[in-house]
Amino acid sequence: MGKPTNPTVKKSGGSALKRLKTSLQSANLIGPQSAHSTKISKKKNSAKRLSELHSARKSAREQLRSMEAKSRESNPFEMKFSKPKYEVLNRKVKGVVGKPGLQRKKGEELRKKTLEVELGRKNKESAFVDRRFGEGDADMSIEDKMLERFMKEKSKRSDRSSTYNLEEESLTHMGHSLADDDAFLDAGLQRVDEDSDDGQIDRDTVKYTHFGGFDDEDEDPNRKKSKNEIMKEVIAKSKMHKRERQKQKEDDQDLAAEVDAELDDIRGLLNIADKSSSSDKPRRAPLPSQAQALAAAGIQAAAPSVGKRSREEDEDNDNDYDQFVRELAYDRRAKPTDRLKTEEEIALEEKERLEKLERDRVRRMQGLPTEDEEKAAAVSDRAKRAKGGKRETQADDLGDEQYGIALDKVLEREEEVPLMYKDGILVNKNVFLSKGRNSGGDGSGDEDEDDEEEESGSEEGSEIESSDEEGEEGEEGSDEEEREDDEGDGEDDSGEEGEEDGTDLETAPPPSRGRKQTVSADALSDEYEEDDGDEGEESDEEGDDTSGTASARTPDPTAAAELPYTFKAPTSHADFLTLTANRSPADVSTIIQRLRVLHNPKLGGNNKAVLETLFGILSEHLEYVASGSNQPESTALDIQILDLLSTHIIQLSQTFPTQISDWALTKVSKLQSRVAKSSKPIWPTVAELVSFKLIGSIFSTSDLVHPVVTPAMIVLGSVLEQGVGRTVVDLGKGLWICEVVFEYQQQSKRYVPELINYLSSMVVALLPSSTEPTSNPPGFFPLNTTPPSAFRIQNLSTPSTKIPFAKLFAPRGKGSKSEDVNTDEVKVALLVGGVQLLGRAARCWNESVGVAFEEVFGPVVEVLKGVDVEALEGVGKETVTTVLTLIEGLIASARLKRRPLQLQKRKPVPIATYVPRFQEHYSIDRKRNDPNTERNNKAKLQFQYKKEFKGAVRELRKDAAFVARKRREEQKEKDVAYKKKMDKLMGQLGSQEGAMRGYEREAKKAKKRR
Amino acid sequence: MAAPKVTKTGASATTPKKRKASAESAETNAITPDRVRQLAKECLESATKLNNLVELLDNANGEVSHTALVALQHVFSKLLERGDLKRPKKSNTKSAKDPKTKVTEWLRDLRGQFVAELLMHLSAGAADKQTTALQILLGMVKHESEHHDDFQNDLFERVVEACVSNDNLSENVLELLIRDINAFDDVRYYFYKDFGKYLNAIVPAEVGAEERRSKRRKMTVDPTKLPAVVNQGLSILTKLNPPPEKDEELGHCMANVSGETSKGQKKAQPALQAHQHRQAFTECWLAFMRQPLNDEVYKQILLMIHKRIIPYMTQATLLIDFLTDSYDAGGPLSLLALNGLFTLITQHNLDYPDFYKKLYALFDRNLMHVKYRSRFFRLVDLFLASSQLPAYLIAAFLKRMSRLCLNAPPAGILAVIPQIYNLLKKHPACLPMIHKEGDLPTLPAQDPFDYDEADPMKCKAIDSSLWELQVLKSHYLPSISGLAKIFEEDLSKPVYDLEDFLDHSYQSLYETETKKKEDEEGTAAALAVHVTVTGMFQRTAKSSFWELV
DSSP states (O other): OOOOHHHHHHHHHHSSSHHHHHHHHHTSSHHHHHHHHHHHHHHHHHHHHHHHHHHHHHHHHHHHHHHHHHHHOOOOOOEEEOOOOEEEEEEEOSSSSSHHHHHHHHHHHHHHHHHHHHHHHHOEEEEEEESSSSSOOOOHHHHHHHHHHHHHHHHHHHHTGGGGGGSSSSEETEEEETTTTTEEEEEETTOOOSSSOOSSSHHHHHHHHTTTTOEEEEOOOOSSSOOOOOOOOOOOOOOOOHHHHHHHHHHHHHHHHHHHHHHHHHHHHHHHHOOSSSSSOOOOOOOHHHHHHHHHOOOOOHHHHHHHHHHHHHHHHHHHHHHHHHHHSSOOOOOOOOOOHHHHHHHEEEEEEEHHHHHHHHHHHHHHHOHHHHHHHHHHHHHHHHOOOOOOOOTTOOOHHHHHHHHHHHHOOOOGGGOOTTEEEEETHHHHHHHHHEEEEEHHOOHHHHHHHHHHHHHHHHHHHHHHHHHHHHHHHHHHHHHOHHHHHHHHHHHHHHHHHHHHHHHOOOOOHHHHHHHHHTTTTTOOOOHHHHHHHHHHHHHHHHSSSHHTTTOOOHHHHHHHHHOOOOOOOHHHHHHHTTTOOOHHHHHHHHHHHOOOGGOOHHHHHHHHHHHHHHHHHHHHHHTTTTTTTTTTTOHHHHHHHHHHHHHEEEEEEEHHHHHHHHHHHHHHHHHHOOOSSOOOOOHHEEEHHHHHBBBBBBBBSSSHHHHHHHHHHHHHHHHHHSSSSHHHHHHHHHHHHHHTTTTOOOOHHHHHHHHHHHHHHOOOOTOOSSSSSSSSSSSSSOOGGGGSSSSSTTOOOOOOOEEEEEESTTOOOHHHHHHHHHHHHHHHHHHHHHHHHHHHHHHHHGGGGGHHHHHHHHHTTOOOGGOOOHHHHHHHHHHHHHHHHHHHHHHOOOOOOTTOOOOOOOOOOOOOOTTTTTSSSOOOOOOOOOHHHHHHHHHHHHHHHHHHHHHHHHHHHHHHHHHHHHHHHHHHHHHHHHHHHHHHHHHHHHHHHHHHHHHHHHHOOO | HHHHHHHHHHHHHHHOOOOOHHHHHHSSSSOOHHHHHHHHHHHHHHHGGGHHHHHHHHHHHSSSSSHHHHHHHHHHHHHHHTTTTOOOOOOHHSSOOOOHHHHHHHHHHHHHHHHHHHHHHHHHHHHHHHHHHHHHHHHHHHHHHHTTOOOOHHHHHHHHHHHHHHOOOHHHHHHHHHHHHHOOHHEEEEEHHHHHHHHHHOOOTTTHHHHSSSSSSOOOOOGEEEEEHHHHHHHHTTTSOOOOOSGOOOOSSSOSSSSOTTTSSOOOOOOGGGHHHHHHHHHHHHHHHSSSSHHHHHHHHHHHHHIIIGGGOOGGGHHHHHHHHHHOTTHEEEEEHHHHHHHHHHHSSSOOOTTHHHHHHHOTTTTGGTTHHHHHHHHHHTTTTTTTTTTHHHHHHHHHHHHTTTTEEEEEEEEHHHHHHHHHEEEEEEGGBBBSSSOOOOOOOOOOOTTOOOOOOOOHHHHHHHHHHHHHBSSHHHHHHHHGGGTTSSOOOOOOOTTHTTTOOHHHHHHHHHHHHHHHHHHHOOOOSSSSSOOHHHHHHHSSEEOOO
């Protein structure tokens, strides 16, 4: 309860009694004044006084009542306060002060007025409630209400009997629909004219069945229809709908008949070789439905035969039909293909492909993952395609490995060949046509149809041939490109051709087409005729156009005569050696090329394994040649064959990526273990030098981390770290490794300290003997090994040439001695080569080395300055001066770019702020400050609902309490009344008894007296 | 080597007659092992057959040398036990010799010959003979020591000499010797002592040679043998146990020194005093270090000096000269001397002026390429660990280290980068080297750092920037380029544990890289993109300086 803290009340006085007194006094109800007035009034006459007293009393009573009302308002004991959490000035909050007593009283009074009245009336008065349908609904018109009520009644009744509901299904009698009017004609019922049926019941109907209809008041639209009328209308409507449905059905049947009639034409168009479609017999009996439709349409043509036909024949025809439908369902529909792409488009695609590969490469270089998602998607796509067998590729979908897969499938399953158009002419119509024939089932086809086919076949055959040839000529260019970048794909074409031609053969095999015959998939392995040889040569040219091209393009008559076109695939290196014995490098390359063509993996079989063996043999042969074993008496290496072999290995590596990386890794690890085990400096063999060079051509060397190239770099670095070797050959090997390493890093421009060290120390080691060896030579390379004095160039003025690779790395002990290369000529060449490589490195690393360029190449400049430029001759002099000026220039520009480092500079991190979130238009009075009005309204509604709910519950409780109280009171009253009654009765009885006793006593007395 | 010969010739001169006689008898009887045994048996059985000894000695070098030598050892040990070899009284020598004395003297002579024979075998014989000789000699030393209750150093000294001066001592002998030396405390003591004495004898005459020379025997050491002596000595010394700390640990001796000696215990046995042991050890090592050592031996000594030599020396400061000289020698020797020097500085109060300056000088162009790089960087980490070092000094080291990285192998770079990081963390005053506050100047920055300045105080490294680290970001090895990027990130990592980085090599890096590949099996190596495939030579033929086409 609220506390009596009203300050105004407190001021006025202490207890409630006192306050009452003061208030009465202030109202002149008590106190001296009133006493005085009564005194005066006493003096007046009594009647007047009485009336005065009455009026005074009355006014006083009124006054008191009003005071009471006032005091109740202000009585602090009857007030309830709720303390607000925050006192805010000038803010009015509802409900801080509550008057529960007043509220209760109000409620009580209200209940008395309503609830008590009801309670009193309970079980005493009756009421009528209309529960008919729609009675309470004000929106419905009377008609609607009637209709609904009727329907409801009906449905209530018909729920049980819906199985026998005749409305929905059309009943028939003797095969005729009962719905047909004719059936009722016999029954004497007049037929309703269909044509004039406009949904109204016609006059006659009204006349005969509706008992003459109604009077004119009928016409009054406002008149309420009777139930009967309405029923009629409903029935009429339902009948009308039925008719409409029937009509629709008939229309459909007509249409079906029409289509059935046209079916034959369509089939003719499709050129179906059906045994039933021969001209002798009617092609096919119409289906029952068709027959019916035809009958309906009055077409007699097919009908007689239908009629005549025995039942068996009917069944037969049905079977045919079913079969035909099935065939149609399974028949692969010919799809249009994309048009052939123009050369520009092909070029564009190729460009995009290369760009994508380059993007991948750059990402790998930065150490980011390549677009894996794309790849994964492609893989799953491919898998899907492999499973589903749906071919989405286009006719000229070249250079795409997926196409290879698709083509493989084409080889397996002929029926998937799409229609191909070229210049608006259907290229492979015969494919489609032969398809139909094949699906015809048995071979006993009709002659005329065959003839037809033959005709069209030969016609189209010639067309195809010409277009084929055109295509070949046109595609030559694109083919070339393709073979160059991916040999395997290049071969796809031939596979495709073979496949196409294979179908050609089936339809109309002209014996003159020898070439295509051999290329056809199964005939290929045995023989290659001349044309195929040409093809091999062509692709050979494409493989390496600079080498033996001239001889290959215009075939040298003698070579062509000697070189066979088919070879047995070598199974070992020895086989290969016998195969290529006494062949020129170009011929060896051709042989390899032909082997590759012969055993193209796309041709099936175990060609892939054969090629893999070939690949192993080639890498072995590379080593064999590099070690000089192929020319025991020669003093130089055969560079040309190495180069050609490398071409083949690079091309094959596209097909065997895992094999090539295994091969490369074994090479790398072999050298690594040798270097790691030995305590002395180890220099790689020539074969290894060549292999490492080849690795750079095969793999993507710019990757940040590469499973082959990174280990290779480490191994090569460790070799270079050993310092300059003991012989000029070692020196040459070192320079070669430097160049290989530089090539590896050329694209990614990564810095290799070992390279700078090696080249610097090499230059210093080669400096002429005239310059005195100092204990601390220029440069920053380690001085862990002292170069042999034999390295010193005697005469700097020896004209410099290119470094003779073949001679320098020729196998030792076979006619050539190390003294042969220990000449000033070679040394000067090495010196110039080293300087040149330093220059290239400086230019390449300018960017990546960046700010510390001076620190890296400053020592190199010092080294180069040690070279007596004036003494050099020709190219050497030029090279050294160019490189020197280049590096100095780069150093100068690097100096200009240099700024102090600011590696830790980053965006300042803002200090965390804790400013409260400011809400616009905030009001403490508003309970809900949600800016979202919708949500706000919802919350409001919820709150209201809750409030109302609670209020309702409370009211109900109070009602119940009220009712209970009233009952109790009633009961009490009843009890009291009963008691009263009983007391009265008992009293009566007592008095009666008393009277009777008194009478008896008197009688006794009287008796006694007597 | 020379000494045994002298004694041998002397001995042979004394008994020409009897030898001849025995030689004649030897001719009659073919010598077989059985015969040898027979002779030895007879020798011991009757005094009259002592002449057999001569015959045995004659055969000591022949086919049956092994049997003969063993037999002789047996005979002489028996004779020793009988007392037949006891030195005759001095007083008797001048008077007419009685036959017994004569026999004794003759026997002693023969024993001398026998020993000489053995030593000759040991110093110049074949491998198996060396082993036999050593076994017999050590056996004799043991037997005689037991007999005399005192270690017979005279004999052992000669054994040591013979072993050490032999430049093709067999492995077996070495092993045997070392086993024995390690097994007995007194043997070890005497070995150190004898070897020290021997080494001192080598020292050229002008350095007070007279005092050092052996008083009893003239020790003339062939200077040409020095390298062999040094190598042999090192291989023995490195395998020997160090002297013990306390007297109580001693006691396992070859000679019977249990205390009940005839001479009483007035004079304690040196072999039982730890101090004596250490003294001998110190002197031996000092003498060894005084020898002209080749680089390999020098490195070996320096490698173990802080662990196996300095702690056992009586006076470690005696090594100061040796270490300082090595430290000043430059190159790898300096790196190795650092360790010993550091021990002296920290544990023996050595005050070494300009230590950091000299350390700074060690960072030269070869440093990153030498074998002992990781060992050096471990020490450098220790030396630069103090956070009280001035920033300019740290800066100088930082700059120098990063400069060396530019021409270093990957393993070296990997060792340096974390160290630079750790130092930067420890010395925030050096942070301007990687990050200069304020706006970048528009003018190019000249590097104030002077690489050639030997004094770290004057090289102005603190004003410079570590541009070199930027180069490493584009190093070809992915782990290095990744590691070099740590300076651009927040320096939030406390410190790197250097041990993870110091011991890399090309091989370990290679293994890491190839292992990585194995881990992610299945991803094929990325191939190069070829627009047109050309041969590998033709691709670069134009720009190449190789004559390839």
